[in-house]
Amino acid sequence: MELGNIYNIYKTMEQENILLSFKGVVTSDLLTSVLQIMETKMDYMEESPKTKKKVFNVLVECLQNLYHHIDVNDENAAEQRRIIEQKSALFLIAKEDDYFQIRTGNYVDKDAAIELTEKLEKINGMDKEELKLYYQEVLNNGALSDKGTAGLGMIDIARKSGNKLEYQLLDVNETTSFFCLNIKID
Amino acid sequence: MENLILEGSAKTPTVTFNANEGKLELKGRSIPENSVEFYKPLNDWIDSYGESPKTATSVDIKLEYFNTSSSKCILDLFKKLEGINGKGTDVSINWYFEEDDEDMEEAGEDYQAIISLPFKIIEVEEI
Numbered sequence: 001m002e003l004g005n006i007y008n009i010y011k012t013m014e015q016e017n018i019l020l021s022f023k024g025v026v027t028s029d030l031l032t033s034v035l036q037i038m039e040t041k042m043d044y045m046e047e048s049p050k051t052k053k054k055v056f057n058v059l060v061e062c063l064q065n066l067y068h069h070i071d072v073n074d075e076n077a078a079e080q081r082r083i084i085e086q087k088s089a090l091f092l093i094a095k096e097d098d099y100f101q102i103r104t105g106n107y108v109d110k111d112a113a114i115e116l117t118e119k120l121e122k123i124n125g126m127d128k129e130e131l132k133l134y135y136q137e138v139l140n141n142g143a144l145s146d147k148g149t150a151g152l153g154m155i156d157i158a159r160k161s162g163n164k165l166e167y168q169l170l171d172v173n174e175t176t177s178f179f180c181l182n183i184k185i186d
Numbered sequence: 187m188e189n190l191i192l193e194g195s196a197k198t199p200t201v202t203f204n205a206n207e208g209k210l211e212l213k214g215r216s217i218p219e220n221s222v223e224f225y226k227p228l229n230d231w232i233d234s235y236g237e238s239p240k241t242a243t244s245v246d247i248k249l250e251y252f253n254t255s256s257s258k259c260i261l262d263l264f265k266k267l268e269g270i271n272g273k274g275t276d277v278s279i280n281w282y283f284e285e286d287d288e289d290m291e292e293a294g295e296d297y298q299a300i301i302s303l304p305f306k307i308i309e310v311e312e313i
Contacts, residue, residue, distance in 0.1 A: 036196065048286070049284075050286045054289065060217050068219070132296070139257060140261070144221075144258050144259075147219075148218075148219065149255060150254045156254050160289055
């Protein structure tokens, strides 16, 4: 990499008002640290406690979504490296004058992408009251997966942020897409 | 029967389940990646408590944050309490939320809509 690129990355992050960013494999310890850092940063901000709580809550769900994508079971070392690369994710937390943005990026299987799109479209088609009922329905009737996920994350993010979930799925190859998500909290 | 006391951590709440007083409290934050492991001993404790409960059981939920993995486990805990209600004990739930924290107030309403136990939603200045 050209050294000058470091400056380019810096300038891009400056323009985008990035408070915190990370690219790599999202582990439980990393989440603990990132959440702690964000809480400390927000302590010094003038936003209302209500907004800070929303940002924290949405951040927890977004980051735990990324965390739950890590499932490396393959025995073969080269294959494991490839999988880890695939499981590696990006997140950026940005603060504009009057709103926050949480952006994430991660690889998904194309099959999973179809399901994800359906779910996100369904959520984006709902108003506040419909989201509340949908949340209650999934909460009451859904079961936890082995990973402890409840299928409620995206619904919760939509409810708490109060905004539509902006997303895009980019073609990577025949089997994989890259999932970009932007959540605005104001 | 032994009380269940767990100190809170960065991702788990303080648990104070007092069998002699019939008072159960969850306080702090509940945001572990996988909540099942954390909530299992709590549910097991309620099973044992249900065998010889106090005539009144009061449950105080004072959470600052909880994630969606915990939300399912909290519902399961309420369902356990529903199961022992009327069998030697009257269970009531108090759901606390901080001033202006509409999200936590709504979360209380979600449970209130699902659970058939006396369920109070109480606004306080600070949890």
